[in-house]
Amino acid sequence: MILSRVIRVLDGLIAGIMSFGRLLALPVVLLLFLQWPLRDLVQAYSREANDLGQWLFALYVAMAVTAATRARTHLATDLIARGYTAPTRELLVRAAALIGVLPWAAFVIIAGKSIVVSSVLARETFPDTTNPGYFVVKLALWVLAGLMVAQGLVDLFRPSHEGET
């Protein structure tokens, strides 16, 4: 009972993050477009727009992988598996979460600790421009892996009668 409540809360939390994350596409598009007129017309702030766009892009794609999992848009070849029963397919998804996604994401979090923590603590700047915010690119690695762990747990422990959001 407690587990299912925890999973439901986790599921809602991820849904909220995804709902916010999709909006990041707008500033990413705007900033990556602006770098062109800023460079060629204004001749200033182009690198700033690029750097800001870069760390927003990193956060965006870090969230996008889990968005794809929830939207079930990952590319798969269904020719043979379409004949499998629903419980078999569900078992395969849980098995993949258990032996594939969770160990991989946990490893990335642990192995990336020194890179991410040292960058965040030092508020690392972009190497070429010294603009602030480069540490967010590295932090995005933990966002990516953390969301994959959370979604993996939801997939693993979701009661079998529930569909995905």
Added chain:
Amino acid sequence: MAWAGMGLMALVAAGIVLTGLPAFLILLTAATAGAALAVIGGTVPVSLLGALPARLINLLENDLLQALPLYVLMGVLLDRLHIGDALFRVSLRLLPRGAAAPVVSGLGLGALLGPMNGSVGASVLSLSRALEPRLRASGVPLPLRTAAIAVASTLGVVVPPSLVLILLGDAMLSAHTIAVTTTGRADRVINTQDVFHGALAPAGLFFAAALAVAWLASRNVPLHEPVEAREPITRRDILLAVVAVLALVLLLGGVATGFIFPVEGAASGACALLIAGLLTGRLRWPVLGPALAEVMAITGTLFALLIGATSLTLVLHLLGTARLIGDWLVGLPGGELTVVATVLAIIGLSAFVLDAFEIIFVVVPIVLPPLLVRVADARWVAVLVLLTLQTSFLLPPFGYALMMLRGTLKQAVPLGPLVRALAPFLIAQWTVLAVVFAMPSIVHLGEPPGDRLRTAPTLVSPQDIDKRLQEMIAPPPDITSPDLRP
């Protein structure tokens, strides 16, 4: 353990086909299993796997990959703003009436939208949604419309400046750098623009041939009254279609010819569509919100493949599988054509189970550096790879585009009629492939004299080549980082 990596690759192929699980999950699971076996078996110290986070961060900050969500946004907005629909209807009105018109219009739409869809899988999804109901309403038989949508979905593989070409250009740059450094040749290293320029003539040839085939194949189909014929086309539709075609051709042409950077071109196109949608009132929140969610999901789909492929490639390098394949290719008897044909066969077989992105990120970094050690013309190799990918995606019964399409259409397409419908397109495609294979000069049309410096290889012994190749492709460069040393 190098052979274990070969087994791992076979397991990936089997896993993708047999489980029906997302390809990225299979890649991650294979990478995890391979890494665990290598560490437990004592072949690979666990510290070497610490290179993975740095490689993933490289993906997150890759300038070229920023084009990915931008292209996807452009594709989704073209769909949501019904611009693709307007293009299709105006094209139908312009062409002579007949069953050929919708098929030809569909291929044209595929050529315009294909470069923005990101992958064959994404193209299949979007084009089947946009084209299938219209082709069915026009009376085009199921096998022919399946063949036409499949062909249209693969146009993005060869028509510049698609994401496939952008990413292949990047992968080719890395592979060619390794080959040039290894052999000591004085070639100019290939870049994305070279791949665009090289693909232009063969893509144009194939597109023209496909249009001719579509016209001939469907001219005898009994004409149904197409839905579009009953819908009046307004001046607004025509204006929208003309502006859209001009903008797309200018934008994609500008990127393909190198006047516009891919990221900035895609950002400008997406911005223009957003502004147009907001100004015309077609892009209110109930439309924009779901569109942004779709963009994020498709972006995540493509990025997940990169993550899976990056993880598996690292494991294959650590297991020594990449070195094993490199040694084998460098030592393969025969001349240039033999080794090129062998590598193309490997890529073609991979394309039965992997999408273009997975092949570019898993297979290309392993097989192309040794191939380019043997073959100097990197642009020719790149275009052959693209055409091979396209043919494999279309080859029945297991061609990736066909399998995806049969899953998407939710309608059984009998194999015999499908093969008959596809055959003329495949013959056209193989003809272009054969022409490029036999006449490498076709990918160098318009190239300034002396642009590709192709001096004779300097005298480097086979042992030296082998040694340098292993140094270049065996250990991931990131493991020399002080943080990651054992």
